[in-house]
Amino acid sequence: MAKHAARWGLAVLAASVGIGFGSGLLLRQITPQQSLSANDFTGSVSAATPEPKPHYLLKGYEGKLAVFIIGKEEPELVLDRYLHHLPDVDRLRLEEGIQVAQYSDLLRLIEDYTS
Known part of the structure; x- marks a missing residue:
């Protein structure tokens, strides 16, 4: 039973490290100096509606x-x-x-x- 719990704990730890590592890679791909364009996103992207002119x-x-x-x-x-x-x-x-x-x-x- 203790062996089973130890394996479970290691699996959770490994998954946590893997998730953390994967997130770190994702965060490093886009730095604050880079800008994103509509092509960087998947799915439908709608253009911003321009403000109407004052009448x-x-x-x-x-x-x-x-x-x-x-x-x-x-x-x-x-x-x-x-x-x-x-x-x-x-x-x-x-x-x-x-x-x-x-x-x-x-x-x-x-x-x-x-x-």
Whole structure:
């Protein structure tokens, strides 16, 4: 019985060393200085979806919150929300203008600033 337990222990130890050694080899194959490409992986690799271009600009206009179409001088919509009622951080962001690509994101921001 003790002989059997000793063999079992050696088998587990050998397997552990083998796994550790194999892992070490795998880790040494890719160093931090190397870069990986999509060809280094098997299976399907999808390209990253590019961010859509901003279409709207949410900013202040005559002291109120307004929506502009990027490239146009006049606002598409002026909301009845005065900027001076907003916190300083929000007011500063709106003075610079917040570019928004998606209409749904624009609606969410308007809701955030008007509620």
